[in-house]
Structure formats: structure tokens, C-alpha cells
Amino acid sequence: MSAFVPSFNHKIIEKKWQDQWYESGVFNAKDFDQRPKYYNLVEFPYPSGAGMHVGHIRAYSSLEVLSRKRRMEGYNVLFPIGFDAFGLPTENYAIKNKVHPRIVTDNNIKVFTEQLKAAGFSFDFSRVVDTTQPDYYRWTQWIFLKMYDQGLVYRSKTFVNFCPDCKVVLSNEESQGGECDRCGNEVVQLKKDVWFLKITEYAAKLLDGLKDLESSSRIHTEQENWIGKSEGAFITFPIADNSHTLSVFTTRPDTIFGATFMVIAPEHPIIDEKASQIKNLDEIRQYQEATKRKTEFERIQLNKDKTGIKIEGLDAINPLTKKPIPIFISDYVVITYGTGAIMAVPGHDERDYEFAKKYQLPIIEVISGGDITEAAYTNTESGMLVNSGFMNGLSVELAKQSIIDYLVKTGIGTASVQFKMKDWAFNRQRYWGEPIPIIYCEDCGVVPVPYEDLPVTLPMVEHFEPTETGESPLAGIEAFTRCVCPKCQKPARRETDTMPQWAGSSWYFLRYMDPFNKHEFASKEKMHYWGKIDWYNGGMEHVTRHLIYSRFWNQFLYDQGLVVHQEPYKKRTAQGLILGEDGEKMSKSRGNIVNPMEIIDEFGADTLRVFILFIGDYEMPTPWNSAGVKGARRFLDKLWRLQEKLVKKDQFTPSLENIIHKTIKGVGEDIEAMKFNTAVSKLMIAVNEATASSEITDKDLETLVLLTYPFAPHISEEIWSNLGHSDSIVLHPWPVYDVSKLIEKQVEIVININGKIRDRMIVDFNTNEETLIDLALSSKKVVDHLAGQKPKKIIVIPNKLVNLVI
RNA sequence: GCCAGUGUGGUGAAAUCGGUAGACACGAUGGACUCAAAAUCCAUUGCCGUUAAAAGCGUGUCGGUUCGAGUCCGACCACUGGUACCA
Numbered sequence: 001m002s003a004f005v006p007s008f009n010h011k012i013i014e015k016k017w018q019d020q021w022y023e024s025g026v027f028n029a030k031d032f033d034q035r036p037k038y039y040n041l042v043e044f045p046y047p048s049g050a051g052m053h054v055g056h057i058r059a060y061s062s063l064e065v066l067s068r069k070r071r072m073e074g075y076n077v078l079f080p081i082g083f084d085a086f087g088l089p090t091e092n093y094a095i096k097n098k099v100h101p102r103i104v105t106d107n108n109i110k111v112f113t114e115q116l117k118a119a120g121f122s123f124d125f126s127r128v129v130d131t132t133q134p135d136y137y138r139w140t141q142w143i144f145l146k147m148y149d150q151g152l153v154y155r156s157k158t159f160v161n162f163c164p165d166c167k168v169v170l171s172n173e174e175s176q177g178g179e180c181d182r183c184g185n186e187v188v189q190l191k192k193d194v195w196f197l198k199i200t201e202y203a204a205k206l207l208d209g210l211k212d213l214e215s216s217s218r219i220h221t222e223q224e225n226w227i228g229k230s231e232g233a234f235i236t237f238p239i240a241d242n243s244h245t246l247s248v249f250t251t252r253p254d255t256i257f258g259a260t261f262m263v264i265a266p267e268h269p270i271i272d273e274k275a276s277q278i279k280n281l282d283e284i285r286q287y288q289e290a291t292k293r294k295t296e297f298e299r300i301q302l303n304k305d306k307t308g309i310k311i312e313g314l315d316a317i318n319p320l321t322k323k324p325i326p327i328f329i330s331d332y333v334v335i336t337y338g339t340g341a342i343m344a345v346p347g348h349d350e351r352d353y354e355f356a357k358k359y360q361l362p363i364i365e366v367i368s369g370g371d372i373t374e375a376a377y378t379n380t381e382s383g384m385l386v387n388s389g390f391m392n393g394l395s396v397e398l399a400k401q402s403i404i405d406y407l408v409k410t411g412i413g414t415a416s417v418q419f420k421m422k423d424w425a426f427n428r429q430r431y432w433g434e435p436i437p438i439i440y441c442e443d444c445g446v447v448p449v450p451y452e453d454l455p456v457t458l459p460m461v462e463h464f465e466p467t468e469t470g471e472s473p474l475a476g477i478e479a480f481t482r483c484v485c486p487k488c489q490k491p492a493r494r495e496t497d498t499m500p501q502w503a504g505s506s507w508y509f510l511r512y513m514d515p516f517n518k519h520e521f522a523s524k525e526k527m528h529y530w531g532k533i534d535w536y537n538g539g540m541e542h543v544t545r546h547l548i549y550s551r552f553w554n555q556f557l558y559d560q561g562l563v564v565h566q567e568p569y570k571k572r573t574a575q576g577l578i579l580g581e582d583g584e585k586m587s588k589s590r591g592n593i594v595n596p597m598e599i600i601d602e603f604g605a606d607t608l609r610v611f612i613l614f615i616g617d618y619e620m621p622t623p624w625n626s627a628g629v630k631g632a633r634r635f636l637d638k639l640w641r642l643q644e645k646l647v648k649k650d651q652f653t654p655s656l657e658n659i660i661h662k663t664i665k666g667v668g669e670d671i672e673a674m675k676f677n678t679a680v681s682k683l684m685i686a687v688n689e690a691t692a693s694s695e696i697t698d699k700d701l702e703t704l705v706l707l708t709y710p711f712a713p714h715i716s717e718e719i720w721s722n723l724g725h726s727d728s729i730v731l732h733p734w735p736v737y738d739v740s741k742l743i744e745k746q747v748e749i750v751i752n753i754n755g756k757i758r759d760r761m762i763v764d765f766n767t768n769e770e771t772l773i774d775l776a777l778s779s780k781k782v783v784d785h786l787a788g789q790k791p792k793k794i795i796v797i798p799n800k801l802v803n804l805v806i
Numbered sequence: 807g808c809c810a811g812u813g814u815g816g817u818g819a820a821a822u823c824g825g826u827a828g829a830c831a832c833g834a835u836g837g838a839c840u841c842a843a844a845a846u847c848c849a850u851u852g853c854c855g856u857u858a859a860a861a862g863c864g865u866g867u868c869g870g871u872u873c874g875a876g877u878c879c880g881a882c883c884a885c886u887g888g889u890a891c892c893a
Contacts, residue, residue, distance in 0.1 A: 007845085217810085218810055218811065221809075221810060222809090222810075222888070225809065225810090225888085225889080226888095226889090228892070230892075230893085232893080248893075249892090249893065250893060251892090251893065252893080263893090306891085330891095331891085332891045332893095333891085333892090333893075334891080334892070334893095336892090337892045337893075338892070338893065339893095341893090342892095342893045343893080344893085345893090349893070350807090350891095351891055351893080352893085354891095418892080418893090419892095420892055540887075540888090541887090541888090543888095544888080544889095577887095611831095614818090614819095614830080614831070615818065615819085615831095616818060616819060617819080617820095620811090620812080621812090621886075621887085622818070622819085623817095623818075624818095625817075625818055625831095625832070627817085627818095627832055627833065628817090628818065628831065628832050628833095629832095630831095630832075631830090631831045631832055632831085634831090635830095635831085637845095637846095641846095669822095677818095677819075677820080677830085678820070678821095678829085678830080680830080680831090681819095681820075681829070681830035681831075682829095682830085684830055684831075685829080685830070688830090748826075749826090750825085750826045752825085752826095752873080752874070754873070754874085755825090755872090755873060755874040755875095756874090757826065760826070792873095793873065794873090795825090795873055795874080797825055800825055800826080801825055801826075801874090803825080803873055803874065804873090805873045805874095
């Protein structure tokens with residue numbers, strides 16, 4: 001037996017192995033290598049000044065473990081990292097502290113990189129991507145221009161969410177609840193010229209592509225709901241004097257006989273077109289103005305009651321009943337969806353019902369099964385058509401078919417599919433973003449920057465404070481705005497808006513495959529070699545936006561023949577949030593933030609990694625528990641101390657053989673299933689058993705160390721080297737288990753009487769049913785309980801239980 | 807409101823197929839070692855009960871299916887996230 005080995009010093013060994021790994025480049029992926037490839041992607045971080053968060057550790061640990069295991073399994077693993085570094089927090093910090101965002105960003109990236117290395121992540125640091133480098137955003141601009149060429153970029157004047165405090169325009173996503181995402185202040189409505197990407201053109205394809213994406217049902221559902229496909233029909237309603245028509249979209253064309261009025265959005269163009277006929281035009285105009293003034297917040301919070309105005313002098317005709325019906329304007333109908341007009345069927349739509357009750361409009365039952373004097377009846381499963389002419393007696397499903405046939409035949413309408421998803425507002429009035437490569441010429445109008453002139457670089461200036469008008473800071477920089485029209489060579493002006501933060505992250509996974517290419521965003525050969533991303537892990541909060549946006553860009557590039565696969569990701573998973581110890585979201589204001597660097601300093605990176613994976617189900621949110629960190633460290637100390645009673649032998653200790661094989665199987669399977677918490681627990685059980693054993697062999701310890709390596713690589717490398725190996729574990733194959741060694745020799749069987757446990761017994765594995773029954777019936781406790789009664793029925797589950805039913 | 811998810815000890819959590827509820831870890835209590843502390847080791851630890859046991863109770867609530875339910879079905883309650891009148 002060897003002499004006492006002191007418990008390990010994490011500061012020394014972690015530094016030692018990190019230096020060795022990062023200097024040797026052992027984790028760098030090799031293009032065109034003969035080994036099979038495996039591409040693991042984690043969402044690249046925004047390098048905030050606060051540095052790394054425990055959430056980052058959790059987010060990266062899953063594919064970190066998988067990457068290390070895959071390398072041991074012989075794969076050429078691409079596990080890249082980069083920085084999504086454009087964005088408002090940096091800009092705000094820069095303004096406040098009078099430092100240029102370039103300097104702030106470079107600093108933050110430096111700190112972040114050091115921290116990622118201190119945690120021992122096996123990223124390929126040789127292909128780091130930074131979205132704020134001209135070499136990178138040149139291609140972001142290039143893809144934007146490709147979209148422009150294909151008619152997927154357009155400019156439109158609309159009301160946008162404007163934060164008077166940050167002086168920036170916000171997308172709907174960034175101003176939820178009428179509050180600015182960044183500063184929390186109230187958002188107002190401002191009329192602006194806005195660039196849009198026509199993502200709606202890809203709605204059907206984005207929905208369709210989901211079937212090739214392996215992910216949990218909640219991820220699928222969130223994407224589906226965001227795209228929001230609904231099938232229905234366009235129906236044309238004539239205006240009573242036959243001078244005009246009003247087109248509606250409805251998902252329930254079958255209820256048309258019950259359409260007793262129409263509602264149009266306040267912004268609907270027919271108001272202006274028929275203004276001369278409208279008798280209460282003043283009142284209508286007032287309502288329109290009131291709607292415009294409302295922020296989204298007010299519409300949501302204060303407008304639970306339906307409001308609306310009847311348009312006097314303008315009636316429509318229900319094309320099926322031929323009866324005249326009134327037309328209302330109301331802000332519960334929105335101009336951006338469908339046609340901005342609906343046929344209201346109060347009997348079978350809750351919103352229409354509420355409106356009809358308020359304005360005392362007729363409610364007609366056209367689907368039987370409910371009580372329309374009480375509420376709208378919206379069940380489409382069991383109802384049957386009534387009061388509906390030729391559709392009477394049909395189910396809703398059949399009636400839909402029947403009415404669409406009729407509408408098409410008579411030219412009144414057509415079948416149609418609509419999507420809830422809106423086009424993507426693609427500009428911000430900020431400095432710290434990719435300049436939009438567009439030039440305005442007085443003669444030629446909007447002119448895209450020629451491809452060969454890219455990148456349009458951000459000027460390195462001293463003043464990047466926002467303007468009072470809500471224009472981009474770039475607008476005040478003459479040297480930037482002044483340019484020459486590429487078409488006519490006359491003086492022209494540059495677009496001064498920049499792209500939203502989502503831009504750079506929409507294609508970064510492609511750049512990783514070929515990060516230094518000066519001629520293309522990535523070469524076809526390399527994209528062909530690396531193929532699809534095998535596994536993509538990130539936050540649940542990005543499942544709707546970033547995931548859809550990046551799939552959109554990839555699909556677009558695919559359609560242009562510029563990438564190899566239509567869908568970029570094979571599999572997508574999402575980690576759960578780490579909450580503060582108080583169970584609340586971690587935030588500065590709550591003062592419950594845990595700094596991972598402090599844990600690394602005190603307990604070591606291995607401890608932090610093991611603990612964060614052990615803390616709970618990877619996909620569920622879980623509170624931080626500082627006391628629990630010690631448990632992870634104790635486990636590593638126990639593993640270390642196994643070296644004290646090492647026996648040189650190339651065989652498993654007989655009493656440990658079974659548990660070791662079970663652990664190889666269990667840990668391997670748990671990693672693949674993202675059950676990292678139970679994988680760690682299985683390692684703990686194995687180490688506990690080895691600790692209890694009087695001696696352990698080289699082979700026992702080697703195997704345990706190989707299994708621990710993906711979780712706690714530094715200590716594993718150190719023990720591995722102590723065991724006399726001169727090579728790194730990463731070059732050593734993942735252990736395999738022997739199925740024949742998994743079987744237990746003896747098992748415990750429970751004896752139930754009427755499903756209640758009354759006794760237990762230990763028997764040989766695979767003892768036959770008759771023997772089990774005999775043994776059960778001879779148990780003293782069972783005999784006492786039966787008190788002479790004969791079981792009516794006996795259920796035997798081999799190796800599990802015997803249930804006596806009396 | 808709608809959609810999704812989650813409710814299990816003092817705490818974080820386990821529990822492939824419906825078959826021993828609480829693995830593993832934290833904490834707590836008692837003990838060993840120590841002048842003492844830390845570290846380590848041993849024992850106990852769902853509740854109730856008991857000298858000890860037995861019995862009884864127990865996976866948000868109420869009901870159902872089953873020989874047997876944390877797991878399946880129905881209704882409800884609570885919490886978390888997403889969304890905002892999408893026709």
C-alpha cells in the first residue's frame with residue numbers, strides 16, 4: 001500500500017492541465033479529418049461587463065460533457081465558441097463611462113475568454129467568432145444584400161415602439177407590456193421608416209422544417225404557436241350599394257349564415273374610400289385618432305371592454321343570406337392580420353358575442369349543441385349545422401368543405417392559409433450594430449451598396465450618444481453619411497440605422513465551419529464536411545425568436561444554393577434556468593447573483609462543473625444551493641483518496657466488477673439522455689463502493705477516472721497521469737461494459753398481500769415462479785396475515801414481487 | 807383568457823414498461839479522532855407511534871381504472887414560463 005496522499009490542490013492541477021490543453025490545441029477541430037465529425041453548438045454569449053454567470057456554466061456544461069465523451073469515442077468534434085457582441089448594454093456603458101464600445105467589447109471578450117478557460121471548457125478557441133469584427137459583419141451585410149436582391153427586404157412607414165429614455169426604436173418583442181426591455185421605462189408610439197425582412201414568406205417552410213428537428217414537444221409547440229398557422233377562407237362581402245366589396249379572412253366559413261355584422265380595423269382603407277357616404281365621419285375619425293394614441297400597453301391593460309362605432313350609411317350584404325348587415329370599426333380587429341376585417345358570428349365566437357351583447361346585435365345559432373342565450377358555442381367537434389340552408393345537418397368539418405366548394409364555385413371566396421407571424425423589423429437607431437448597407441441618392445433613390453464595397457464599417461468616433469430626434473448616432477457623423485451614389489456617382493447619403501442584435505447570431509454557426517475565409521462567408525467544401533449541427537443547446541427564451549430567425553436565414557441561403565442543408569440543426573435542447581437561492585430569478589436588484597469565479601477559486605472548476613450538473617434535472621429550472629457545492633467537492637476528494645489503497649493489477653476487484661459495469665452503462669446512457677444529475681449520482685455510488693472496498697486495482701480506478709473525465713477533467717487527467725499514463729485521457733477510448741457482468745446474483749423480492757407490502761426476501765436471480773410462491777407462502781409474516789385464508793389469486797413478477805390477493 | 811410546464815421529506819432531487827416511494831447529495835442529531843477546531847470516519851434521519859417493534863399514514867386536492875397508481879384517466883387547486891382580442 002502506498003503512503004498517504006494528500007487531498008488534491010485544485011489551484012495547481014487545474015492551471016497545469018488548462019495550460020497544457022490550450023497550448024497544445026488538443027480540442028481544436030480538424031477540417032476534412034478522416035474520423036466521423038460531430039458538431040456541438042452552444043448559444044454564444046453576449047460578453048457583458050459583469051462576466052460569466054452560473055447560467056453560462058450550466059448552458060455549456062451539457063455539450064461540454066458530450067464533446068469530451070465524443071472525442072473519446074473517436075469523433076472529430078467541432079465545439080466552437082464566439083461572442084455576440086453588438087448590443088445596447090455595451091453602448092450604454094460606453095456612453096456613461098466615456099469609453100469607446102470597441103474598447104469595452106475587447107475587454108469584456110478578454111475577461112470572458114479567461115473565465116471560460118478557467119472553467120476548463122473544451123471549446124476550440126482557435127476559431128472564435130466576434131460579430132463586431134468587420135471581417136464577420138461584412139458577411140452579415142452581404143447576406144442582407146442577398147435578401148434585398150431577392151425582394152425580401154422592404155421599407156415601410158409604420159408606428160413603432162419608441163423608448164424616449166434609451167432613444168431607440170424597439171421591436172414588439174423588446175417592448176412587451178409597454179415597457180422598454182432595457183431600461184423598463186414606458187414605450188411611446190412614434191411614426192418611423194422601418195426596414196423589414198419578409199420572414200412571413202418563409203412561414204410555411206419554417207413550419208414544415210420542424211418535422212426534421214429533433215427536440216422536446218415544448219420546443220416544437222412554441223415554434224408552431226409563434227408561426228401560428230390557421231386555415232380558413234377569404235370571403236368577399238358586397239357593400240349594399242354594390243359600389244365596393246369588403247374582404248374578410250375567417251377560419252370558420254361554415255358559420256357564414258350566422259354572420260350578423262362586420263367589424264373592420266380602425267386603420268382600414270375603406271373608411272377613406274367611402275368617406276363621402278359615411279354619415280358619422282367625425283365620430284369615426286375621433287375613434288381612429290384615439291386608437292393611434294394608444295400604446296400597446298394601454299390596449300392590453302385598459303381595453304378589456306370592447307369598444308366600437310357603427311359606420312352609419314355603410315352596410316354590407318351577407319352573400320349567403322343576402323340580408324344587409326351593419327359594419328363597425330373596433331380596435332379588437334387589427335389591420336396587420338388577415339384583411340383587417342372580419343365577419344362577426346356572435347353565436348360562435350366569444351369576442352363577437354361580447355361585442356354583440358354590448359351593442360345589442362342579433363345572435364343567430366348556426367351550430368347546435370350549446371345555449372347561445374348564455375354564451376358563444378365554439379365546440380367544433382360535436383356541433384351540427386342548423387339555420388344554414390344547404391349545410392343543415394352537416395358536421396363542422398364537412399360544412400367547411402361544403403361552403404368552400406360553394407364559395408369557389410360562385411366566386412364569392414377562396415380557401416386560404418394565414419400566419420400569425422409578422423415580418424421582422426430589422427433596424428435600430430443605434431451606433432453599436434452592423435450598418436445597414438444602403439445608400440440614398442436623390443436621383444436613383446434607394447441603392448444597395450455594391451458587394452465589392454463591403455463591409456460598410458462603423459466609424460471609430462468619439463461621440464456616439466443618441467440624438468434627441470430618435471435618429472441613429474451615425475446620422476450626425478458627416479464622414480460616415482457622405483458618400484457617392486454607386487449608380488450615378490453623384491453625392492449621396494448613407495443609411496444611418498444599424499441592424500438588430502439578432503442579425504449576427506442568425507448565421508454564426510455557419511462561420512464557425514470556416515471562420516477566416518476572406519472570399520466567402522464559408523466554403524461549400526467545409527460546410528459539406530461539417531454538415532448539420534448535430535446538437536444545439538441553448539435557452540428556452542430563444543426558442544421562439546433566435547431559433548426561428550436563424551432557421552429563416554439558413555433556409556434563405558439554402559434557396560440561393562449557398563448552404564448545403566435546408567435545416568441547420570438536427571437536434572435542439574434547452575437547459576433550465578438557475579434561480580437564486582431564494583427561488584427567484586437571479587438579478588442585480590434582488591442581490592441573489594452567484595459568481596461562478598468565486599466558486600472556482602474556492603472549490604475548483606471541477607467541483608463547480610460537477611455540482612451544476614448534479615443540482616437537478618438539466619431541463620428544469622432549479623434554485624442555487626451554496627451548501628450543496630461541498631458535496632460535489634467531497635466526491636472529488638473521495639475519488640482522489642482512492643489512490644491511497646491502490647494495488648497494481650490489470651483486473652477489476654471481483655467485489656467491484658458488477659458495480660463498475662453498471663456504472664459504465666448508466667453514465668453513458670445518462671449523458672446521451674441529458675440526465676447529468678443521475679449520471680453524477682451513479683459516479684458517486686461507484687466511488688462510495690470503491691471507498692468501502694479494502695483495496696482497489698489500477699483497472700478499477702482507471703475506469704472510474706475515464707467515466708469522471710467529461711465532468712471533472714482536471715482531476716481525472718491528474719490521477720490518470722499518476723497512474724503512469726503519459727498521454728491525455730482525450731486520446732483514450734470511452735470504457736465499454738460487459739452485458740454478462742450486469743446481472744445481479746441475488747435480488748430482493750417483496751411479498752404483497754392485496755398490494756400492501758408485508759415481507760421481503762432475498763433470492764437468487766431468476767428464481768422460478770413456483771419457488772417464489774412457495775417461499776412467499778411460507779413466510780411467517782405472511783402466514784400471520786393470511787390467518788388461514790387462501791389467496792384467490794397470485795401475481796408473480798419475476799425478480800420483483802409476489803402479490804397474494806385474498 | 808389561451809398555450810406549455812411543474813407540484814414528491816427540513817432542502818436540491820431520484821424512481822426505463824403501472825410493481826420495494828424518497829436513490830444520490832445537502833442539512834440536522836449522536837458518536838469516534840483531536841488539547842481544541844477544521845477535515846475525515848461511523849450511526850440515525852418521510853410523518854406518527856414505540857424501550858424496541860408491529861400497526862397506521864404518506865408523492866398538490868377529490869374521484870376513477872387496476873391484484874397493484876408518484877406513474878394511466880377525469881375534475882379541480884396552486885405556482886412558473888410564453889402570449890396578447892390573430893377572426
